[in-house]
Amino acid sequence: MGGDFGPRFIVPASISCLAESPSLHVVLVGQTALLEEIIARHPGVDRSRLHIKHAGEVVGTNERPSQALRGKPDSSMRVALELVRDGYAQACVSAGNTGALMALSRHLLKTLPGIDRPAMVTAIPTRTGSCHLLDLGANVDCSAEQLYQFAVMGVVAAEALGTPHPRVALLNIGTEEIKGNQQVKLAASLLQKGEGLNFIGYVEGDGLYRGEADVVVCDGFVGNILLKSSEGLVSLVSSRLEALFRSGVTSRLVGVLALPLLRRLQAELAPARHNGASFLGLQGIVVKSHGSAGQEGFQSAIRRAVVEVRENLPRRLHGRLEDLLL
Incomplete structure (x- = not known):
């Protein structure tokens, strides 16, 4: 029920993902009457794989995590996470209040042994492919030990998603050892001692986009600003290019020729395509969708959850933590 658009986009996104993946089952958690009304607009839905679990309360965008934790036992967010805790569902995807989702996730699912705090991670497009960036806002202030734990979790996630022996770097204001x-x-000192970690040192923001590392670690304050700035820059460049192609007769002619390439670039870099940040370090799978995500963006978040279920990411993390944690 959360996010800027609620079930208006979440329900169609779920139905589209069901069509993509014949093995997928989706449980929509929220107010039954409203969900049934939206489903009815999509004839032909396989209701054997689309289920509804009623929850009468909704966590508001600006509510404090403590209020969601103690004051709303029947919120859609809490009920969805309880389904994961109880084994009825294998993952939870939400576009709701990030702080509330993190607090409820930690309370209901608990963290893996050796992990102080879960971290939010997503894949950022680079020149050479993608880079896993964490933390994205769950932890504004972090100790060195927590940054080390983020690196370990990022390595396991990157390996699970197809990157062998990923290069790990700390995001910094320079690459020199004296910076930061x-x-x-x-x-950095902890990561240099960590066995089994391919730590390459510091990377600056531009180095991240050049693909100099496969896993880039920072605190949530820095990571969230970087992520939001990146999304804004993509939007700015796209709008400026379109405006230039409409600025005159010659520009329009060039634009007609360049339009297919521009559309392809927009599709590759679109935030919706990369939507979905995982809460790593929990004893369960939770994926946070951007609150402003539309249907396409929420579909991306569901797809990420499906991949993590197939890879059994929490178990893989648990199996590697003893080897990699100091």
């Missing part, structure tokens, strides 16, 4: 704040320097 105390937490980053201490985290």
Whole structure:
């Protein structure tokens, strides 16, 4: 029921994903009457794979996590996470309040042994493919030990998603060893000692997009700003190019020729295509969709959850933590 658009886009996204994946089952958690009304607009839905679990309360966008944790036992967010905790569902995907989702996830699903805090991670497009960036906003202030844990979780996630022996870097204001704040320097020292980690040192923001690392670690304050700035830059470049192609007769002619390439580039870099940040470090799979995501964006978040279920990511993490944690 969360996000800027609620079930208006989430229901069609779920139905589209059911059509893509014959083995997928989706449970829509929320107000039954409203969900049934939206489903009715999509004839031919396989109701044997689309289920509804009623929840009468909704966590608001601006509500404090403590209010969602203690004051709304029948919220759609809590009920969805309880389905994962109880084994009825294998993953939860939500576009709702990030702080509330994190608090409820930690309370209901618990963290894996050795992990202090879960971290949000997503794949960022680069020149050479993609880079896993974490944390994206779940942890604004982080210790060096927590940054080290993020790196370990990022490595396992990258390996599970097809990157062998991923290169790990700390996001910093320079590549020199003397650069950075105390937490980053201490985290670098820990990563240098970590066996089985391919730590390559520091990377700057432009190096991330050049594909210099496969896993880039930072605190949630920096990561969230980087992510939102990247999304804004993609939108700015796309709108400026379109405006240039409409600015005159010659530009329009060039635009007609360039339009297919521009559309392809927009599709490759569109935030909707990369929507869906995983909460790594939990004893269950939780994927956070951007609150402003439309249907296509929410479909991407569901697809990410499906991949993590297939790879059994929490079990893979648990199996590697003892080997990689200091």
